[in-house]
Amino acid sequence: MCVPPIAGVRPQDPEALSLARAIALDAPGEVTLVGVYAYCGDTYGCRDVPAVQATARATATAVLDFVTALRRAGVPCPQASMGSTPSCSHPVPEMSQLTELHPGNYLFYGEQLGNPQNLRLVGLTQEHGQVEAVDGPLDFKQFPVGSILALIPYHACATAAMHPVYYVHAGGKVVELWHPVRGW
Numbered sequence: 001m002c003v004p005p006i007a008g009v010r011p012q013d014p015e016a017l018s019l020a021r022a023i024a025l026d027a028p029g030e031v032t033l034v035g036v037y038a039y040c041g042d043t044y045g046c047r048d049v050p051a052v053q054a055t056a057r058a059t060a061t062a063v064l065d066f067v068t069a070l071r072r073a074g075v076p077c078p079q080a081s082m083g084s085t086p087s088c089s090h091p092v093p094e095m096s097q098l099t100e101l102h103p104g105n106y107l108f109y110g111e112q113l114g115n116p117q118n119l120r121l122v123g124l125t126q127e128h129g130q131v132e133a134v135d136g137p138l139d140f141k142q143f144p145v146g147s148i149l150a151l152i153p154y155h156a157c158a159t160a161a162m163h164p165v166y167y168v169h170a171g172g173k174v175v176e177l178w179h180p181v182r183g184w
């Protein structure tokens, strides 16, 4: 389940339980229900920390309630997880009952670029970069359809997918190599 709706079903959807049951039980040789995941992207629209935390609490509670309902219905569901950098930056106690958190930008905080053409990147999703002029309205004549802008992708998912290994450094030294899970 995701907000904005990218994929999945809402836990309140009457079909959610039967879908989870089908994933868990219908083809045990081929598919395993590992857990339930919710991405609360709506935290990006929150104007203050209490609003982020209210959304995070609602999301964590929805995940945990759904996992409980699944277990009561006899459907094994080991993992309860949620994501979004704003919620992970301002966690609420309910989130400690989750088994995983999936922040992306959180790992790369602050890595945003300016642009020599006096544009700035104001948003990035997996597929779209959103730019605006630093001063005044954007002059579209300077950027006809087909223009190519070079952006260093900082969207966590797209960036992470491009690298086979992460060099983790602290105090000027590489202290660990992380090998991301590929193939999603």
Ligand SMILES: Cc1ncc(COP(=O)(O)O)c(C=O)c1O
Residues within 6 Å of the ligand: 002, 006, 039, 083, 084, 085, 086, 102, 103, 104, 105, 106, 126, 156, 157
């Ligand atoms: C499903 C899903 N989970 C996690 C993330 C990472 O989110 P964030 O960068 O807010 O931590 C994204 C980002 O788009 C996402 O789509």
